[in-house]
Amino acid sequence: MIRGLGHIAGETDLLHQQHIKAAVADAYQAIGTGAGEAVVARLYSEDERRLLPEGAVTWALGVGNPVRRAELRPGETVLDVGSGGGIDSILAANFVSPGGRVIGIDVIEEMLARARANAAAAGVGDSCEFLHGEMEAIPLPADSVDAVISNGVINLSPRKSRVLAELYRVLRPGGRLTMADLLVESELPLEVKTSDAAWAG
Numbered sequence: 001m002i003r004g005l006g007h008i009a010g011e012t013d014l015l016h017q018q019h020i021k022a023a024v025a026d027a028y029q030a031i032g033t034g035a036g037e038a039v040v041a042r043l044y045s046e047d048e049r050r051l052l053p054e055g056a057v058t059w060a061l062g063v064g065n066p067v068r069r070a071e072l073r074p075g076e077t078v079l080d081v082g083s084g085g086g087i088d089s090i091l092a093a094n095f096v097s098p099g100g101r102v103i104g105i106d107v108i109e110e111m112l113a114r115a116r117a118n119a120a121a122a123g124v125g126d127s128c129e130f131l132h133g134e135m136e137a138i139p140l141p142a143d144s145v146d147a148v149i150s151n152g153v154i155n156l157s158p159r160k161s162r163v164l165a166e167l168y169r170v171l172r173p174g175g176r177l178t179m180a181d182l183l184v185e186s187e188l189p190l191e192v193k194t195s196d197a198a199w200a201g
């Protein structure tokens with residue numbers, strides 16, 4: 001059965017978006033660990049690995065290494081969108097110290113707790129803050145961050161334009177956005193567009 005056809009009819013669009021958000025949140029709530037070592041082995045260097053506590057490695061769920069390209073500098077404020085277990089927030093904190101800070105946001109409380117514990121274990125707990133929040137409604141004021149990083153997160157949103165507008169709002173003039181993510185280059189079949197597993201995966 002094809003589910004979630006609400007997006008075809010404009011008036012049910014919001015309900016459909018709620019359905020996708022709930023499916024994504026459920027999937028990340030239920031996720032077990034295991035793939036993190038393989039993700040880190042493929043995407044992070046030995047030098048980066050040495051800065052990471054085991055918990056941050058275990059919970060690595062990203063698709064790239066945005067910090068490596070973000071050109072972060074001491075004193076900067078960085079937003080990590082969908083910070084998960086905190087792997088990129090921890091690496092970013094090493095670049096913005098002294099004087100800078102990293103704010104991670106995520107919708108899953110357990111992820112936020114893991115990120116806080118992992119940042120503390122990495123010795124960067126004082127320069128990292130992890131907030132509950134949605135990328136579609138970022139709980140930060142306008143013009144408040146120098147750089148945004150994100151790793152495998154924006155593809156999960158049913159409102160990608162809204163997310164990009166939010167990132168633009170919170171970035172200071174001249175701010176930078178570095179994201180690693182999944183892209184589709186052609187139209188996806190309806191069965192994929194309406195699959196909870198495809199949205200979450």
Ligand SMILES: C[S@@+](CC[C@H](N)C(=O)[O-])C[C@H]1O[C@@H](n2cnc3c(N)ncnc32)[C@H](O)[C@@H]1O
Nearest residue numbers: 028060061062082083084106107134135151152
């Ligand atoms: C693929 S994981 C990536 C986590 C982390 N960036 C990393 O590289 O390990 C996606 C993360 O986005 C979070 N997430 C999902 N929907 C979100 C939303 N609407 N706003 C903020 N975070 C969200 C999930 O809870 C999960 O922690």
